[in-house]
Amino acid sequence: MASKAIQVVLELRLPVNIAVLRYKEMKESPFLKINPHGTVPAFVHGDLILLESSAIISYLLHNYDRRHELHPSPTLEPTAWAKSLQWAHYAPATFYLKAALVYVHKHEFNGTTQQDSRVLESNSEMLLKQVFPFIEREIGDNNYMLGPSFSATDAILSWEFMLLNHVGLLKERPKLQAYFDRLSSRPSFKAVCFSSCGLALSQ
Numbered sequence: 001m002a003s004k005a006i007q008v009v010l011e012l013r014l015p016v017n018i019a020v021l022r023y024k025e026m027k028e029s030p031f032l033k034i035n036p037h038g039t040v041p042a043f044v045h046g047d048l049i050l051l052e053s054s055a056i057i058s059y060l061l062h063n064y065d066r067r068h069e070l071h072p073s074p075t076l077e078p079t080a081w082a083k084s085l086q087w088a089h090y091a092p093a094t095f096y097l098k099a100a101l102v103y104v105h106k107h108e109f110n111g112t113t114q115q116d117s118r119v120l121e122s123n124s125e126m127l128l129k130q131v132f133p134f135i136e137r138e139i140g141d142n143n144y145m146l147g148p149s150f151s152a153t154d155a156i157l158s159w160e161f162m163l164l165n166h167v168g169l170l171k172e173r174p175k176l177q178a179y180f181d182r183l184s185s186r187p188s189f190k191a192v193c194f195s196s197c198g199l200a201l202s203q
């Protein structure tokens with residue numbers, strides 16, 4: 001999830017210090033003073049401490065994407081802007097829950113007693129029957145989620161797509177696979193650490 005915010009920092013070419021934290025460092029001082037949950041990302045800007053990838057990204061876009069190259073203008077493109085809000089909430093609240101459970105139970109818990117086939121099956125079914133048709137409908141004939149060009153909304157969706165691609169769930173969905181292939185060919189995506197590393201941002 002941290003990678004989403006980093007990707008937007010890279011796309012906007014912002015002079016942000018990116019601290020790469022080991023898992024242990026996320027769980028102890030001084031980082032716990034910034035984020036008591038011990039999770040990343042956390043964004044520090046002067047006296048402001050901001051958590052939640054989508055909130056950090058919205059803050060960066062509002063302040064540093066004044067020409068709306070990476071996000072729609074609420075006044076000039078109200079529908080696309082409304083959709084960008086939808087995805088900023090949908091990704092962590094609805095999409096991530098299911099994608100992460102499928103990823104963990106199919107990949108990380110594979111071959112262990114923690115693997116639960118009911119969790120895997122029920123979440124895979126929700127993805128296949130609800131989430132995927134919804135995302136396919138929303139992309140329509142566009143190359144990217146909000147239209148013909150890449151936007152921060154695509155970065156917001158990239159983490160969940162990466163998890164699902166990793167466990168092979170996109171293979172039978174050509175439209176979603178093609179969308180992920182476009183996302184993952186982006187230099188900012190390739191530059192981001194999509195492994196288990198922790199990241200914190202400060203400016």
Ligand SMILES: N[C@@H](CCC(=O)N[C@@H](CS)C(=O)NCC(=O)O)C(=O)O
Binds near residue numbers: 002040054092
């Ligand atoms: N909803 C939060 C999720 C934060 C989160 O769970 N981050 C993961 C990294 S992708 C993490 O720090 N995991 C370590 C842990 O939960 O101990 C966001 O989008 O910022």
